[in-house]
Amino acid sequence: xxxxxxxxxxxxxxxxxxxxxxxxxxxxxxxxxxxxxxxxxxxxxxxxxxxxxxxxxxxxxxxxxxxxxxxxxxxxxxxxxxxxxxxxxxxxxxxxxxxxxxxxxxxxxxxxxxxxxxxxxxxxxxxxxxxxxxxxxxxxxxxxxxxxxxxxxx
Amino acid sequence: xxxxxxxxxxxxxxxxxxxxxxxxxxxxxxxxxxxxxxxxxxxxxxxxxxxxxxxxxxxxxxxxxxxxxxxxxxxxxxxxxxxxxxxxxxxxxxxxxxxxxxxxxxxxxxxxxxxxxxxxxxxxxxxxxxxxxxxxxxxxxxxxxxxxxxxxxxxxxxxxxxxxxxxxxxxxxxxxxxxxxxxxxxxxxx
Amino acid sequence: xxxxxxxxxxxxxxxxxxxxxxxxxxxxxxxxxxxxxxxxxxxxxxxxxxxxxxxxxxxxxxxxxxxxxxxxxxxxxxxxxxxxxxxxxxxxxxxxxxxxxxxxxxxxxxxxxxxxxxxxxxxxxxxxxxxxxxxxxxxxxxxxxxxxxxxxxxxxxxxxxxxxxxxxxxxxxxxxxxxxxxxxxxxxxxxxxxxxxxxxxxxxxxxxxxxxxxxxxxxxxxxxxxxxxxxxxxxxxxxxxxxxxxxxxxxxxxxxxxxxxxxxxxxxxxxxxxxxxxxxxxxxxxxxxxxxxxxxxxxxxxxxxxxxxxxxxxxxxxxxxxxxxxxxxxxxxxxxxxxxxxxxxxxxxxxxxxxxxxxxxxxxxxxxxxxxxxxxxxxxxxxxxxxxxxxxxxxxxxxxxxxxxxxxxxxxxxxxxxxxxxxxxxxxxxxxxxxxxxxxxxxxxxxxxxxxxxxxxxxxxxxxxxxxxxxxxxxxxxxxxxxxxxxxxxxxxxxxxxxxxxxxxxxxxxxxxxxxxxxxxxxxxxxxxxxxxxxxxxxxxxxxxxxxxxxxxxxxxxxxxxxxxxxxxxxxxxxxxxxxxxxxxxxxxxxxxxxxxxxxxxxxxxxxxxxxxxxxxxxxxxxxxxxxxxxxxxxxxxxxxxxxxxxxx
Numbered sequence: 004x005x006x007x008x009x010x011x012x013x014x015x016x017x018x019x020x021x022x023x024x025x026x027x028x029x030x031x032x033x034x035x036x037x038x039x040x041x042x043x044x045x046x047x048x049x050x051x052x053x054x055x056x057x058x059x060x061x062x063x064x065x066x067x068x069x070x071x072x073x074x075x076x077x078x079x080x081x082x083x084x085x086x087x088x089x090x091x092x093x094x095x096x097x098x099x100x101x102x103x104x105x106x107x108x109x110x111x112x113x114x115x116x117x118x119x120x121x122x123x124x125x126x127x128x129x130x131x132x133x134x135x136x137x138x139x140x141x142x143x144x145x146x147x148x149x150x151x152x153x154x155x156x157x
Numbered sequence: 158x159x160x161x162x163x164x165x166x167x168x169x170x171x172x173x174x175x176x177x178x179x180x181x182x183x184x185x186x187x188x189x190x191x192x193x194x195x196x197x198x199x200x201x202x203x204x205x206x207x208x209x210x211x212x213x214x215x216x217x218x219x220x221x222x223x224x225x226x227x228x229x230x231x232x233x234x235x236x237x238x239x240x241x242x243x244x245x246x247x248x249x250x251x252x253x254x255x256x257x258x259x260x261x262x263x264x265x266x267x268x269x270x271x272x273x274x275x276x277x278x279x280x281x282x283x284x285x286x287x288x289x290x291x292x293x294x295x296x297x298x299x300x301x302x303x304x305x306x307x308x309x310x311x312x313x314x315x316x317x318x319x320x321x322x323x324x325x326x327x328x329x330x331x332x333x334x335x336x337x338x339x340x341x342x343x344x345x346x347x
Numbered sequence: 348x349x350x351x352x353x354x355x356x357x358x359x360x361x362x363x364x365x366x367x368x369x370x371x372x373x374x375x376x377x378x379x380x381x382x383x384x385x386x387x388x389x390x391x392x393x394x395x396x397x398x399x400x401x402x403x404x405x406x407x408x409x410x411x412x413x414x415x416x417x418x419x420x421x422x423x424x425x426x427x428x429x430x431x432x433x434x435x436x437x438x439x440x441x442x443x444x445x446x447x448x449x450x451x452x453x454x455x456x457x458x459x460x461x462x463x464x465x466x467x468x469x470x471x472x473x474x475x476x477x478x479x480x481x482x483x484x485x486x487x488x489x490x491x492x493x494x495x496x497x498x499x500x501x502x503x504x505x506x507x508x509x510x511x512x513x514x515x516x517x518x519x520x521x522x523x524x525x526x527x528x529x530x531x532x533x534x535x536x537x538x539x540x541x542x543x544x545x546x547x548x549x550x551x552x553x554x555x556x557x558x559x560x561x562x563x564x565x566x567x568x569x570x571x572x573x574x575x576x577x578x579x580x581x582x583x584x585x586x587x588x589x590x591x592x593x594x595x596x597x598x599x600x601x602x603x604x605x606x607x608x609x610x611x612x613x614x615x616x617x618x619x620x621x622x623x624x625x626x627x628x629x630x631x632x633x634x635x636x637x638x639x640x641x642x643x644x645x646x647x648x649x650x651x652x653x654x655x656x657x658x659x660x661x662x663x664x665x666x667x668x669x670x671x672x673x674x675x676x677x678x679x680x681x682x683x684x685x686x687x688x689x690x691x692x693x694x695x696x697x698x699x700x701x702x703x704x705x706x707x708x709x710x711x712x713x714x715x716x717x718x719x720x721x722x723x724x725x726x727x728x729x730x731x732x733x734x735x736x737x738x739x740x741x742x743x744x745x746x747x748x749x750x751x752x753x754x755x756x757x758x759x760x761x762x763x764x765x766x767x768x769x770x771x772x773x774x775x776x777x778x779x780x781x782x783x784x785x786x787x788x789x790x791x792x793x794x795x796x797x798x799x800x801x802x803x804x805x806x807x808x809x810x811x812x813x814x815x816x817x818x819x820x821x822x823x824x825x826x827x828x829x830x831x832x833x834x835x836x837x838x839x840x841x842x843x844x845x846x847x848x849x850x851x852x853x854x855x856x857x858x859x860x861x862x863x864x865x866x867x868x869x870x871x872x873x874x875x876x877x878x879x880x881x882x883x884x885x886x887x888x889x890x891x892x893x894x895x896x897x898x899x900x901x902x903x904x905x906x907x908x909x910x911x912x913x914x915x916x917x918x919x920x921x922x923x924x925x926x927x928x929x930x931x932x933x934x935x936x937x938x939x940x941x942x943x944x945x946x947x948x949x950x951x952x953x954x955x956x957x958x959x960x961x962x963x964x965x966x967x968x969x970x971x972x973x974x975x976x977x978x979x980x981x982x983x984x985x986x987x988x989x990x991x992x993x994x995x996x
Contacts (some may be wrong), residue, residue: 049732051189051293055590057734060583062943064258065293068284093291095192100734102719107728111719115712115741122704129700130692163681166625167674170632174667176718179725180645181659190730 030074037077044073049098191291191310198305199289206261206278213279219305222330223251224298229259230267232295238314239271246274254278257287257295300327303334350415353403354494360396361484363389367477371470383470387458390473394455397448404493405435414501417493423507423920425891433518434508440493447483449529457533464554471540479532482665490658507920516576524569528634530562535631538624539673542680547620552613557979563603564975570596571968582926582941584956589738591646594717595637598710603630605706612699621681632670639666691763698756705749712741750805750849753842754812776811783807802853806846813842834981841974844967851963861956867949874955878902892916897942913940937961
């Protein structure tokens with residue numbers, strides 16, 4: 004009991020702080036990068052059974068199984084894309100919270116960018132258009148000159 | 158500003174309305190479609206529930222079209238569909254079971270108590286075969302053809318109403334399988 | 348009998364609403380004063396009978412009348428009384444009645460507080476509100492009647508309220524949220540009334556503003572309450588999930604914020620008239636869209652009510668008539684002639700235009716991301732999910748840009764703001780912001796974090812520029828602050844709230860620490876500066892649940908900070924399990940402990956978290972609401988009444 008407590012404490016002292024879920028008891032990593040990768044993947048992958056939860060937050064058994072699989076694959080040296088693809092091959096695109104850049108999702112990813120550009124154009128044009136609006140005509144200029152003359156005469 | 162531009166919002170809304178209308182009518186919104194359709198049954202090496210020393214692989218499935226049914230003793234819906242599975246088996250339909258995250262002994266007892274429609278059962282205590290199949294909740298049933306290709310997947314219990322949907326497809330698979338000369342010549346040197 | 352009285356009251360309310368929809372509007376269009384005079388009494392009658400109907404439903408719950416189906420499905424004799432009352436809006440039928448009640452109450456408010464407005468305007472506004480009311484009361488009566496009885500055999504007890512809902516959060520979150528959603532119907536009605544009356548002047552904008560801001564304040568509080576509730580109730584410390592139903596509340600809030608700011612431009616400068624009207628229509632449309640998404644079963648969510656295609660179709664029809672109808676009126680009657688006034692891009696108008704564009708863009712991202720999976724399903728494309736990674740990718744840069752222009756925009760002059768003047772004023776603020784941005788992460792963690800630095804940069808920039816503006820307006824004399832006017836001070840406070848929330852969001856996302864480990868009583872764990880000691884575990888009996896509890900002692904630098912009790916409850920009636928996290932709240936950090944699974948030998952899977960600055964998120968929202976409230980109370984909005992009184996005298 005005491006020994007495992009000391010080992011755990013030592014591990015904790017030597018492990019640096021990380022942000023998201025790492026079950027210190029079940030998913031030990033020997034480097035920070037893998038730890039972070041695991042945390043990020045667990046947040047970006049969706050639990051297939053739950054109403055709307057990622058693998059990190061879900062208590063469902065299938066979520067646990069998938070977390071184990073992700074852990075296994077990281078330890079086996081697979082890249083992030085390979086791990087995601089592995090799960091997508093079995094459960095479909097549904098398990099990705101970050102939609103893939105496929106032909107049909109391009110409109111999803113690009114539309115905000117396109118609209119942003121349009122917004123800038125609208126913004127600039129509105130300002131420029133208004134500046135040119137209503138310059139004084141010849142007659143109006145004459146009237147203005149006459150009024151000014153009147154004012155300075157007084 | 159052009160009067161026509163002002164009609165854009167209404168038109169966009171109209172499109173949305175159509176989208177929503179189509180969305181309401183959908184069935185089975187919760188079910189995940191399987192990416193394994195028309196793909197071969199995944200490879201595996203597991204033991205048999207009935208005979209713990211016997212090894213099974215995907216080769217043992219090939220031969221006759223079948224239903225592969227994922228079930229467990231802890232799953233109440235599996236119990237609900239079991240009666241129907243028994244009737245299907247009695248009609249001559251080949252059913253192979255995957256005993257998912259369960260205990261062999263408990264499974265054997267359960268089958269003794271409630272009837273055994275399965276030709277044999279694959280023992281998957283860790284759920285690893287289930288993961289390969291994209292299983293996320295028992296019961297799930299796969300329609301697999303004579304060559305070991307997955308042709309359909311049903312999530313949830315099998316009952317007469319559901320079976321109506323799959324029965325024609327399954328009948329076609331059986332018909333195709335029972336004409337071995339044709340399938341051999343397909344693979345042959347033509 | 349209460350249920351029957353409730354149903355009768357609902358029918359009477361429908362009658363009032365029907366008359367309310369038709370007569371005043373007809374009177375306004377044809378200039379008949381006696382018809383227009385029906386507006387106020389009809390609106391008041393409508394509200395009165397809805398109130399009676401609602402009270403009847405509450406009565407059924409409080410007296411445990413399980414012969415009413417809705418009560419049987421959502422309550423239980425063991426349920427504590429305060430939850431019996433809140434259970435009234437715990438599911439679809441009752442929450443719909445709440446929605447409808449609020450619609451009626453807002454209508455009555457307009458009837459009572461708009462004496463200084465021209466009669467035809469008021470008549471039209473109230474009629475339009477009446478029409479919406481008719482639609483929703485019909486929806487309730489025909490598809491979602493909470494008063495239906497389970498006869499002849501009624502159950503002896505109910506199936507209990509969902510344990511997740513047996514909480515203070517349910518008492519406050521839905522009512523506030525609905526006040527906001529429904530409140531935007533007033534701005535919507537004003538916009539339509541202005542279109543129908545052919546009068547889209549600055550006056551319309553001035554009349555709309557207090558109603559819009561009030562609705563906005565409620566929605567802000569409602570959303571913040573929802574976030575806070577999810578945080579402590581769901582057990583894993585999250586505060587926003589980009590869940591479809593959450594998004595459904597965020598969209599009207601974003602567009603409502605744009606509306607509030609756009610109304611200012613229309614009121615002060617007569618610009619953006621057509622655009623502001625469109626925004627008013629959009630905001631309420633998004634409220635209705637939210638109602639549709641939650642109740643039709645079109646999207647899967649942790650929040651959605653049980654779905655039913657029949658209901659879905661009815662709401663879709665309501666949506667179609669209301670939104671489709673108003674957008675059609677807009678298309679035909681909105682002005683195409685743009686205003687003569689001009690402005691430079693570097694001006695208050697320019698900044699407010701940028702504000703609007705950014706908010707609309709963010710709303711679009713949320714909208715598209717939420718509905719995209721539906722598009723795929725309907726088009727038979729692969730079923731996919733759109734979650735936090737997508738939303739955050741766009742939300743963070745866009746909202747950062749927005750935060751960056753808040754302070755500068757607020758201090759800019761109308762029509763034209765000299766660039767040199769701006770730079771001269773703000774050089775100091777910029778330096779301060781950059782220093783703070785670099786210092787904060789370094790001091791907090793010893794290493795740089797660019798995300799947090801960015802957030803601190805724009806937040807300090809916002810606060811510094813805002814303070815500079817206050818300083819300028821006071822001409823250096825801080826005692827002058829109260830005289831600056833509630834409207835201005837409200838804006839200042841609300842804007843500071845934005846900065847506070849921004850910092851909270853960035854810090855909690857990047858500087859929080861957590862650990863999920865197996866712990867047995869007697870064991871400890873260290874998390875950052877805090878030492879968590881699992882003192883003991885035991886059992887506890889609640890009014891309608893039994894719980895496993897874990898007692899934790901938390902200390903820092905050897906001194907005990909708090910004793911915290913985490914629970915894992917099992918509710919007696921439904922048998923469902925619930926995690927009650929133990930939270931030690933603090934301004935700069937929350938300590939968060941939740942029990943997971945029970946493991947062998949009395950050990951537990953425990954999740955420990957130190958959530959940095961999480962309260963700042965909701966504090967910022969409170970500041971925003973306080974600011975909005977202050978702005979509404981400004982004398983400006985009451986002057987019309989005084990003027991009228993003086994005119995009469």
